[in-house]
Amino acid sequence: MALSIYNSLAREKQLFEPLHPGRVHMYVCGPTVYNDAHLGHGKTYVNFDIMVRYLRYMGYQVLYVQNITDVGHILDSGEDRIVQGARREQMQPMQLAEHYTRRYFADMDRLNVLRPDISPRATGHVHEMIDWIQALVDNGHAYVSDGSVYFDVSRFEDYGKLSGRRLEEAQSGTRVQQAEDKHSPEDFALWKKADPEHVMRWSSPWGEGYPGWHIECTVMSTKYLGQPFDIHGGGVENKFPHHECEIAQAEAATGLPFARYWVHNGMLMIRGEEMHKSLGNFITLERAYERWDPMVLRFFILQSHYRGPLDMTEEAVDAAARGLERLYGTVRAVRRQLASAPEGAASSEVARLAESSRASFEASMDDDFNTPGAIAALFDFSRATNVLLQEPGTLTSGDMEVIDRLFGRLAGDVLGVLPDQLRESDAPELSRQLIELLIETRRELRQARAYELADKLRDGLSALGVQLQDGPQGTSWTIG
RNA sequence: GGCGACGUAGCCAAGUGGUUAAGGCAGGGGUCUGCAAAACCCCCACCAUCGGUUCGAGUCCGAUCGUCGCCUCCA
Secondary structure, three states: OOOOEOOOOOOOEEEEOEOOOOOOEEEEEEEEEOOOOOOHHHHHHHHHHHHHHHHHOOOOOOEEOEEEOOOEEEEEOOOEEEHHHHHOOOOOOOOHHHHHHHHHHHHHHHHOOOOOOOEEEHHHHHHHHHHHHHHHOOOEEEEEOOOOOEOOOHHHHOOOOOOOOOOHHHHOOOOOOOOOOOOOOEEEEEEOOOOOOOOOOOOOOOOOOOEEEHHHHHHHHHHHOOOEEEEEEEHHHHHHHHHHHHHHHHHHHHOOOOOEEEEOOOOEEEEEEEEOHOOOOOOOOHHHHOOHHHHOOOOOOHHHOOOOEEEOOOOHHHHHHHHHHHHHHHHHHHHHHHHHOOOOOOOOHHHHHHHHHHHHHHHHHOOOOHHHHHHHHHHHHHHHHHHHHOOOOOOOOHHHHHHHHHHHHHHHHHOOOOOOOHHHHHHHHHHHHHHHHHHHHHHHHHHOOHHHHHHHHHHHHHHHHHHEEEOHHHEEEEEE
């Protein structure tokens, strides 16, 4: 296994080598918790979840940090997002942040996104931010102006190395607003002076105020991961200015490099358009879950590469749902037949099949986390398994276990799309017994050639979500 | 206007110079079945357009057309 990652900083795929052998330190920009998470959040955190899972699968000990932005994300109007949300919902700012933080985690749990090892809150790190800003002021990379502190972009040579943007270009942009107290329009806020009515405020060497958005990621990532650290992830839309500013602050303050590998994921589109409140196509995860199983959404997301944009249409998600069901069908069949399989160790044929499937899966994942390729490997494995399954008695219990374990490892542990309860026996005991009774009754009806009644039974069960499949060894069923 | 991505079958989507262009969905034809469903087998792509580099290009270069992102808040 040799993992290559597309490093946005270098603009090329590079062999991944962690700073410390066997360990990976990874940071991803988290959400600003002023509203419910939407499908775009879903794509982003599933994309990065896959990286964490695969790195762990490879044997790395991963320390994954993802912040919670609960202060400092400022709107055009100069208003803080959290403060604005708090007024909208008539809550205290911290109450609002806590409320949406909990909902964020709940939404991500349903998508089977593993929780980060550390979820630092920006408000809990204001002291560290102040220290960091002070260091920048002390070494001349930042200046104080009327109670606010700004980063002096002209004093940082490398500004623009991530986004490819140059100073002159930024200056020529017509929409950059010139704040009165900035020396230059592209300078960005490290610390903002709080107006008298501003609720979220901390005292600092420059007076009462609150931190800017960019500084929190620099401070919280390096605090827990060191500097430099291995991987920094985020959405492409934040490449500039957010990530560019993070680099500037981090490297200007310490003289050390910041993140070694930058990974950016592509955006989610709704029917060809960016999801935006103003476009009226803003879909929260909660609402999407009413229409689709979260596993289906996760699978849909993974069927495209993380770096590309993903256009979401109902048709495409429905197609993904049917594909996922196909995979589940194989896993169900294996688990169902395990009990009746002849005892025995795994055959060399199955061992070879499992080995080549695993290799093919890993080859795709090693290539910059190519999940569509990895999924294709699973479908191939699924087909090969189904062929073996067609001849009852071909597979021994050992074979079944090898197959089941591989699905569990690849589709379950790495891709996170395999629920543990894929067994028909997971229905409540009474339901199970009733279904078995109806199946037996139907068997007798069929034997008596009372097909009309038998079909009526089957249709009735189907309407209740119980699908029957007649096979050579009797009738099996799934519930869903 | 500046910077940057991308255009692959009806739909979704891999593929970064080399035999027959993955995989899924949909569709067509079979096998199996009392009939279905599932499963299995077979079929379904002149890789946006034009030009160039090369023995050889979906893959590299240029132009054109189109879509999208960033430059202002975004995951």
